[in-house]
Structures are given as structure tokens and as C-alpha cells.
Amino acid sequence: MFDRTQWFLAGMSIALSLQLSQPVAAAVPVGKVVQTAQTNSSEAAEKALKEAAQLYNQGTAEAKRGTIVKLEEALKLYREAGDRRREAVTFSNIGLVYSGLGEKQKALEYYSQSLPLSRATGDRGGEAITLNNIGSVYSELGEKQKALEYFSQSLPLRRAVGDRRGEAVTLTNIATVYSGLGEKQKALEYYSQSLPLFQATGDRGGEATTLNNIGSVYSALGEKQKALEYYSQSLPLRRATGDRRGEA
Structure with a gap:
């Protein structure tokens, strides 16, 4: 489960406010010139992000x-504007797209550039998202212990910033890794923590995925009736959210 929250925060929701301090006295209003240039760069960057979002939603390679x-x-424009927080978000978004294209090492390169910027700017939510996505890449590469390391760094940050849906995503990711490692009871512990969070935040897609995964664990444990109970709860949610592949 990759976390795409950061994409939407970057492109659509963050207000444009640079809060640059003005010089106390100057013969030429240099600060105003710099501020105008930086604001223009930020506005151009926001436009590029919106165009990027439109392309991304087309879904083709x-x-x-x-x-x-x-x-x-x-990214270049945010750098010119000196906006390190949005620069970090954009690095992370590029990593996300490369990961979706199957270029996992390239994704890790961009995530590794995002992470120190998020930390430097105190963006704990952005840091948590990037850590989660790095964990997801390592999980897909089969490096399960490394994945757990990153998920375990993400989880307390999710909790610290009150991101309950993000917490649910990371808990589900941890559970999925444990299930893949054969530690089924451990997987159930984490799924049982993520499920009520998905329900509380109204994330029916996440709820459906987690119910399906719990069913898979019970099936692997030989508890077939219990597995059917969870699959039967997942199915109507898949249909309700239009997730035809998940339904199948």
C-alpha cells in the first residue's frame, strides 16, 4: 500500500504563502523584488503540479x-523559490511515480532526497509518508526486514501527527510483511489494529483490503470458515468502491 496523500497535499491543498521578511531599510526594495520572483516561481510550480496530476490520473505509462x-x-521552481518543504514533497511524488512504473531503484533515489528535506523543515507528516513508501518499495523488492525498519520509523510519526488513516496504512503494510514472512499471528495483530482505523476514517477501500488480507491469513492457518467470514465482509465494500479488480 503506497500512500498518495502527499501528492494531493502538494498539488492541491497547500496555500501559497512564503512569509518572507522585509529588509529594515534599503535604497532599492531588493526584498520585494526577491519576494516577487519567489512567488512567481511558486505559482509556476503549482501550475506544473496541477498539469502533472492531470497526466498521472490518465494512468498510462x-x-x-x-x-x-x-x-x-x-522541483526546479520550488528550489528557485527556496521552498524546501514543497521540494521535499515533489521529490517524494517523483519517487512514487517511478515506483508505479516499476523502476524501484530510481524511486529509492528520489525518496532518499526527499527524506532529509522533510526532516530539515520539520514536516513530520511528509517524513512519515516517505518512510512508508520506502518501506513499500523494499517490501516489493523482497527485502522484508528492511521494509519493516522503514515502516517502524513511519508508524510513530503517523501517530504523533494524528494521521489515523496513514497509521492504518502503515499498520496494514507491517501486517502484510509479517504474513509474507510466515508470522501469521503477528500479522493478525497488526491487521486488527488497522481495521478499526480504516473504519473510523471512512476509508472503505482500505477496510476492504484489510478484511481480504485477514481472510487470506485465516485461510493459510486452515481456518476456512473464518476466512470466508472476512472475505464475505470485504466483497460488498469492493463493489461499493468500484474496485472491480479487488472484487475479482
Whole structure:
């Protein structure tokens, strides 16, 4: 489960406010010139991000390549504006797109550039998202212990910033890794923590995925009737959310 929350925060929700301090006295209003240039860079970056989001939503590999081009454009502009927080978010978004294209090492390169910037700017929510996504990449690469290390760093940050849906995502990711390692009871412990969080936050897709995964664990444990109970709870949620692949 990758976390795409950061994408939407970056492109759609963050207000444009640079809060630059003005010089006490100057013959030429240098600060105003700098502020205007930085504001222009930020506005251009926001435009590039919106175009990137439109391309990304097309879902094709070609559109995703175009998304990366637009995100790289936004990255350069945020750097010019001195906006390190949005720079960090954009690095993370590029990593997310590369991961979706199957270029996992490239994804890790961009995530590793995002992480120190998030930490330097005190963006604990952004840091948590990037740590979670790094864990997901390592999990897909089969490096399960490394995945657990990153998920375990993400989890307390999720809790610290009150991101209950994000906490649920990371708990589910930890559970899935433990299940893959054969530690089924440990997996059930983490799934049982994530399920009520998905329900409380109204994330029916996450709830459906977790119910399905709990069913898979019980099936592997030989508890077939219990597995059917969870699959039967997952199925109507898959249909309700239009997740036809998950339904199948």
C-alpha cells in the first residue's frame, strides 16, 4: 500500500504563502523584488503540479512519463523559490511515480532526497509518508526486514501527527510483511489494529483490503470458515468502491 496523500497535499491543498521578511531599510526594495520572483516561481510550480496530476490520473505509462517531466519542472521552481518543504514533497511524488512504473531503484533515489528535506523543515507528516513508501518499495523488492525498519520509523510519526488513516496504512503494510514472512499471528495483530482505523476514517477501500488480507491469513492457518467470514465482509465494500479488480 503506497500512500498518495502527499501528492494531493502538494498539488492541491497547500496555500501559497512564503512569509518572507522585509529588509529594515534599503535604497532599492531588493526584498520585494526577491519576494516577487519567489512567488512567481511558486505559482509556476503549482501550475506544473496541477498539469502533472492531470497526466498521472490518465494512468498510462506514457502519461506517467509526462508526469515526471512536469514534476521535475516543479522541483526546479520550488528550489528557485527556496521552498524546501514543497521540494521535499515533489521529490517524494517523483519517487512514487517511478515506483508505479516499476523502476524501484530510481524511486529509492528520489525518496532518499526527499527524506532529509522533510526532516530539515520539520514536516513530520511528509517524513512519515516517505518512510512508508520506502518501506513499500523494499517490501516489493523482497527485502522484508528492511521494509519493516522503514515502516517502524513511519508508524510513530503517523501517530504523533494524528494521521489515523496513514497509521492504518502503515499498520496494514507491517501486517502484510509479517504474513509474507510466515508470522501469521503477528500479522493478525497488526491487521486488527488497522481495521478499526480504516473504519473510523471512512476509508472503505482500505477496510476492504484489510478484511481480504485477514481472510487470506485465516485461510493459510486452515481456518476456512473464518476466512470466508472476512472475505464475505470485504466483497460488498469492493463493489461499493468500484474496485472491480479487488472484487475479482
